[in-house]
Amino acid sequence: MPTSHPLAQSANGTISLKELKEEPFILFPRQIGPVLYDRIISMFQKAGFSPNIVQEVTPQQTILSLVSVGIGLALMQKSLSSIGHSGVVFKTLKEQTPELELAIAWHSDTQHPVLESFLRIVREVAIRNDTRG
Numbered sequence: 001m002p003t004s005h006p007l008a009q010s011a012n013g014t015i016s017l018k019e020l021k022e023e024p025f026i027l028f029p030r031q032i033g034p035v036l037y038d039r040i041i042s043m044f045q046k047a048g049f050s051p052n053i054v055q056e057v058t059p060q061q062t063i064l065s066l067v068s069v070g071i072g073l074a075l076m077q078k079s080l081s082s083i084g085h086s087g088v089v090f091k092t093l094k095e096q097t098p099e100l101e102l103a104i105a106w107h108s109d110t111q112h113p114v115l116e117s118f119l120r121i122v123r124e125v126a127i128r129n130d131t132r133g
Contacts, residue, residue: 026072
């Protein structure tokens with residue numbers, strides 16, 4: 001949400017989706033990620049309302065820029081909060097949020113040092129994430 005939003009000033013780092021019922025939202029277009037888009041819409045519906053989507057755009061930096069100037073609020077992945085963006089405050093939702101499983105694929109006959117390094121890093125991250133629960 002923009003830093004100018006009344007809820008942005010709250011010391012509480014969490015917020016319920018129900019508190020945002022009357023707010024305008026910025027989302028990515030459904031054709032970019034239909035599964036995630038549908039899960040997000042479902043999350044709103046479970047909270048008892050359909051979101052007022054005022055803009056659908058990509059990329060994520062554009063969404064953050066629109067949020068910073070007060071066009072609407074956006075649901076973003078938590079990792080973006082560590083990047084920071086001027087004029088934007090990140091709050092954690094109290095509700096269960098959608099999780100997506102990522103997968104990688106490569107041709108099994110491919111042998112390249114860059115591929116091997118990439119796969120090693122992916123495996124390390126996967127092991128680290130599995131231990132976090």
